[in-house]
Amino acid sequence: MSSSATAQQTKWWNGGRSPFNVEYGKLMMWYFLMSDAFTFGAFLISYGTIRFSQNFWPDPNVVFNAFPGTGHLNLPLAFVSVMTFILIASSVTMVLAVHEGHRGNRRGVIKWMAWTIVGGLAFLLCQAWEWHHLITGQHAVLANGKLELIGQTMANNPWGQLVDPTVAQQALAASSHETLVHLAHEYPKGTAASLPALEKMPNNQLLGMIDLEHVHVREKGPIAFGGYFFGITGFHGFHVFSGVIINVVMLIMAQKGVFDRRGHYLMIEKAGLYWHFVDLVWVFVFLCFYLV
């Protein structure tokens, strides 16, 4: 065949033995993951470039300090630790599924694939909560001499530098009725009055009811933060989502005995590579957005 090709003809490798002793699909999965690593790398490096070009960047411990069901309690990095733990655990269940696949144990594959899917879904739920919390959060920022309430979005960043208390006090006096009502409800001196009652009060009365020390008034922070955070964690979340879909397909195929008929569980191995890559990317997303 190929050895008898004439000199003018282009020679193509036409299969047979693999030079790397791996199946074609697995090798191509590796090369796809390598290219995907460059895509993620480019995103993260672009984020790094912008971050290095700024004199001030929000402290992740300040941005990511909320935990479901704990209100205003300051718990820096607690929730993202849970997310990281979930992803590491689901990586272990995946590699155990691959291990059972090597041994041709269908029941074992099904069991560990199911746990991997559970882990993936749990991670996505956590991410949905985190995004929702950041976007809908109401943080007091100093803007044009008064306080405004904004969330973390693509257009706004409420995590600038802390404002001097006397400046914050002056700005509070100039703020709108709605802002004062919200602050008096969320940060009351003593016990909070009900929202309808607060809405009826005049501004002067509301001013005396706000515990400004706990509001932590900040300036607006770098806008680029939102785009990079939602863009990169969103792209990672999309990978997790597609990984879950792939794993569900693998689970169904294993259940139906497709791999038993083929005589090998190489598809589980390839899905596993993709899943571990998602975990691998999270190591660096976690590093760049939450740790440093």
Place this chain on the structure above:
Amino acid sequence: MDQHTSSEVTFHHHVPGEENVKRIWKTFWVLLIITIIELGLGLFLYATDFPSWLNLAIKGVIVILSLAKAFYIVSIFMHLGDEIRNMIMTIVVPLMLFIWFIAAFLWDGNSYKNLRNTYDKHFEERTTEKKGGH
């Protein structure tokens, strides 16, 4: 499919046994402990006011720990360490591009900051970290 595979794969890795499961769980604990150390260092940075060089050094340690995690995931969970050397090289050598990629672009960002601080005093006053508090 089976025949296709058997002709491509010239020798099979031995069927993994209990020692493989042990290795997987060991790796899990290693990853977990490294993550906890990273979190500890991250919170340590938040809780204490260090001089900036020490801050940078601790961040450097966190980066190195993350690279160690990446090594464990790729080498053991993804079994790249068990493949033959040529294949490992075709994956790892192109990734060396990252060394230039990261250095060049962070350098670029830093240079942009310095230029703006030099020529745009308003930018510098507006954004430079004020003393006191996070």
